[in-house]
Amino acid sequence: MIKFEHVGLRYGIGPEVLSDINFTLEPGSFRFLSGPSGAGKTSLMSLLYLGRRPTRGLITMFGKNIGQMSRKELSLMRQKIGVVFQDFRLLNHMSAFDNVALPLRIQGLAEREIKNNVDELLDWVELEEYKYALPSTLSGGQQQRIAIARAIITRPRLLLADEPTGNLDDDIGYRLMSLFDQLNKMGTTVIIASHNNALLDRFDHDRFILDHGTLSIHQPKSWIKDKLESMF
Ligand SMILES: Nc1ncnc2c1ncn2[C@@H]1O[C@H](COP(=O)(O)OP(=O)(O)OP(=O)(O)O)[C@@H](O)[C@H]1O
Numbered sequence: 001m002i003k004f005e006h007v008g009l010r011y012g013i014g015p016e017v018l019s020d021i022n023f024t025l026e027p028g029s030f031r032f033l034s035g036p037s038g039a040g041k042t043s044l045m046s047l048l049y050l051g052r053r054p055t056r057g058l059i060t061m062f063g064k065n066i067g068q069m070s071r072k073e074l075s076l077m078r079q080k081i082g083v084v085f086q087d088f089r090l091l092n093h094m095s096a097f098d099n100v101a102l103p104l105r106i107q108g109l110a111e112r113e114i115k116n117n118v119d120e121l122l123d124w125v126e127l128e129e130y131k132y133a134l135p136s137t138l139s140g141g142q143q144q145r146i147a148i149a150r151a152i153i154t155r156p157r158l159l160l161a162d163e164p165t166g167n168l169d170d171d172i173g174y175r176l177m178s179l180f181d182q183l184n185k186m187g188t189t190v191i192i193a194s195h196n197n198a199l200l201d202r203f204d205h206d207r208f209i210l211d212h213g214t215l216s217i218h219q220p221k222s223w224i225k226d227k228l229e230s231m232f
């Protein structure tokens with residue numbers, strides 16, 4: 001589904017913020033991306049949602065070399081990707097409902113179907129009563145949940161979420177991580193950037209760890225696995 005080969009990224013004439021990134025991700029994977037502030041998590045995400053092109057190396061997504069794709073092809077590919085941005089990027093002149101409905105309207109879904117889908121998801125993220133509110137009148141955590149609902153409303157093939165629980169308390173953070181888990185079980189490939197290691201430790205997914213622009217892969221051995229291995 002995704003392949004990075006010797007990928008590097010620099011902003012302008014600055015130093016490389018990502019250097020020699022190599023990995024392959026199979027469809028249906030679930031990966032956490034962790035690493036300290038400034039390590040390059042958001043930069044790597046911007047390559048994955050096709051918001052930037054790498055300054056060197058080769059990126060293959062959905063079987064295609066993105067370096068050889070036209071803008072039109074890239075924008076079609078982007079429709080298969082749901083993104084939760086670290087800074088939310090909600091449309092402030094639209095209600096919570098309309099923000100979440102937007103990707104379905106772009107797809108041309110019937111308004112009644114849109115209403116059913118959006119209502120159900122707003123209910124799930126506990127924002128039913130705020131559906132007509134403008135984002136600017138809501139708290140950071142509420143805005144974050146709108147951004148999450150908007151990213152998953154189309155059941156994208158790839159979901160990228162950048163610190164999606166950064167403004168949420170532990171309970172709702174855990175619930176939303178479980179929602180990402182459910183989506184993943186239905187076939188969505190999921191990549192979540194977070195430096196909340198305590199929350200990530202509650203889930204048993206492989207991790208990409210970024211440090212100063214260099215990527216390593218860490219496979220957690222959960223205590224259950226350890227216990228089973230010691231028993232048999
Ligand atoms: N638009 C930009 N122009 C120039 N430099 C940038 C830009 N965006 C990020 N950088 C630099 O790239 C490096 C990595 O930043 P990035 O935002 O990817 O880190 P991060 O791991 O997401 O950090 P955080 O955990 O704080 O969100 C930093 O040194 C940052 O200053």
Ligand SMILES: [Mg+2]
Nearest residue numbers: 041042086162
């Ligand atoms: Mg970031």
